[in-house]
Amino acid sequence: MSRIHDVGGMQGFGPVEQEADEPPFHADWEAHVFAINRALIGRGVYNLDEFRDAIERMPPQEYLASSYYEKWLHAVTTLLVEKGVLSAREVADG
Amino acid sequence: MGEAFGPGDLVRTSHEDPQHHTRVPRYARGAVGTVVEAHGDYPLPDDRSRGLPAEPQPVYTVRFAARDLFGEGDHAVTVDVWQHHLRRVDHSEQESDG
Amino acid sequence: MGSEHHGPTAAVAARVRHVEALLEQRGLVDATELDQALEAFLTSASPANGARLVARAWVDPDFRSRLLANANAALPELGLSMGGGLQEQRLKVVDNTEHTHNVIVCTLCSCYPLSLLGPSPTWYKSESYRSRVVRTPREVLKEFGLVLDPAVEVTVWDSSAESRYMVLPRRPDGTDGLGEEQLAALVTRNGLIGVAAV
Numbered sequence: 001m002s003r004i005h006d007v008g009g010m011q012g013f014g015p016v017e018q019e020a021d022e023p024p025f026h027a028d029w030e031a032h033v034f035a036i037n038r039a040l041i042g043r044g045v046y047n048l049d050e051f052r053d054a055i056e057r058m059p060p061q062e063y064l065a066s067s068y069y070e071k072w073l074h075a076v077t078t079l080l081v082e083k084g085v086l087s088a089r090e091v092a093d094g
Numbered sequence: 095m096g097e098a099f100g101p102g103d104l105v106r107t108s109h110e111d112p113q114h115h116t117r118v119p120r121y122a123r124g125a126v127g128t129v130v131e132a133h134g135d136y137p138l139p140d141d142r143s144r145g146l147p148a149e150p151q152p153v154y155t156v157r158f159a160a161r162d163l164f165g166e167g168d169h170a171v172t173v174d175v176w177q178h179h180l181r182r183v184d185h186s187e188q189e190s191d192g
Numbered sequence: 193m194g195s196e197h198h199g200p201t202a203a204v205a206a207r208v209r210h211v212e213a214l215l216e217q218r219g220l221v222d223a224t225e226l227d228q229a230l231e232a233f234l235t236s237a238s239p240a241n242g243a244r245l246v247a248r249a250w251v252d253p254d255f256r257s258r259l260l261a262n263a264n265a266a267l268p269e270l271g272l273s274m275g276g277g278l279q280e281q282r283l284k285v286v287d288n289t290e291h292t293h294n295v296i297v298c299t300l301c302s303c304y305p306l307s308l309l310g311p312s313p314t315w316y317k318s319e320s321y322r323s324r325v326v327r328t329p330r331e332v333l334k335e336f337g338l339v340l341d342p343a344v345e346v347t348v349w350d351s352s353a354e355s356r357y358m359v360l361p362r363r364p365d366g367t368d369g370l371g372e373e374q375l376a377a378l379v380t381r382n383g384l385i386g387v388a389a390v
Contacts, residue, residue: 002111002120005300005301006119006120006299006300007299007319007322007323008119008120008121008122008297008299008300008322008323008326008327008350009119009120009121009163009164009299009323009326009327010319010323011323011327013318013319013320013323013324014320015320015335016315016318016320016321016324016332016335016336017314017315017318017320018313018315018336019313019314019315022313022314024234024310024311025311027201027205028205029201029204029205029208029209031230032208032209032212032226033208034230034233035221035226035227035229035230036208036211036212036215036221036226038229038278039220039221039222039225039226039229040215040220040221041278042278043220045220047142047143048278049115049139049142049143050142050143050145052115052139052143052300052301053114053115053143053144055301056115064319068302068314068317070204073204073207073208073211076211077211080211080215085215085218085220086211086214086215086218090214091210091211091214093210117300117352117353118352119299119300119350119352121299121326121327133282133284133353133354133355134282134354134355136353136354153353153354153355155284155349155355157347160326160327163326164327167327167328168345168346169329169330169345169346169347169348170345170346170347170348171326171347171348171349171350172347172348172349172350173350173352174350174351174352174353174354174355175352175353176353
């Protein structure tokens with residue numbers, strides 16, 4: 001089924017917003033999500049293709065409303081639960 | 095897995111709209127393009143994302159005319175496509191696309 | 193759509209700390225390891241790397257040929273590599289000429305030559321850029337202040353597999369007297385992506 005991430009050629013998204021002198025991460029938590037994902041893939045908890053798949057499975061409205069690293073966080077937590085590393089309850093009790 | 099291609103070959107991408115992860119963008123489905131080059135063998139993401147065994151297979155850079163993808167545009171778009179998602183195009187098949 | 197919705201950031205930050213703590217308890221992440229990985233990523237990956245490749249290609253035609261023919265093999269000549277990430281990726285360098293202009297995108301996600309360009313800008317990862325540059329590249333380039341001659345052919349490279357792309361911009365006029373370091377200083381990240389002339 002066509003997924004929401006597959007936006008090449010899709011119309012209506014508007015001007016490309018540029019931020020001058022943008023830092024690599026806009027908040028500490030983004031850097032941590034980046035590093036955690038790298039560590040988990042490096043340890044073989046999941047692979048890069050599974051990670052992308054988890055982002056793509058986000059409900060379309062949630063995908064479009066999420067920032068880049070919010071998408072990553074969604075994928076990481078989804079996979080941690082699906083792989084049985086953490087329980088959904090544990091993740092939610094945050 | 096499909097056949098091997100070389101630079102200059104005419105190929106058509108799969109029409110498939112799978113329920114699983116794939117790396118053929120929607121805008122390039124079923125499109126006819128020209129192979130630019132093969133650039134190494136990699137496991138198919140469609141399978142790797144589902145935990146299926148995936149032997150490395152060739153990936154090709156394929157060039158498409160924007161007009162063939164979107165019905166407009168004077169530029170070209172290249173997409174990197176796994177061999178699994180490509181079929182050779184005959185001259186006759188290409189001409190019938192008008 | 194296309195703009196970044198950061199939402200209630202404090203809640204997200206707390207959630208990340210919580211997940212990280214759980215993972216530490218499980219022995220799956222180590223706080224020190226994470227910091228070191230971040231440090232390595234942020235210091236080694238930079239557009240200065242891509243700029244050095246460009247400057248060398250501008251002054252050395254043989255290097256330029258090698259870079260265009262097999263970029264991965266040419267990188268070590270400048271002490272660079274496409275490793276340092278999850279896996280070593282194939283690099284393809286595409287050169288702008290008088291008649292052709294190249295621009296890079298990843299319509300499906302955000303694939304980017306991190307080690308040569310550093311962390312990618314948010315706009316590169318936005319739905320707006322990803323959706324529009326494959327369909328109306330000239331319009332998008334104009335938003336970046338780059339107006340191309342209509343006779344110039346544009347190629348958009350969609351990084352949909354394991355290859356990462358970098359543009360080799362044209363050497364600006366009037367730079368004959370400049371040394372390699374000075375030439376490298378002219379090259380911008382946007383030029384390496386293809387949304388600027390250099």
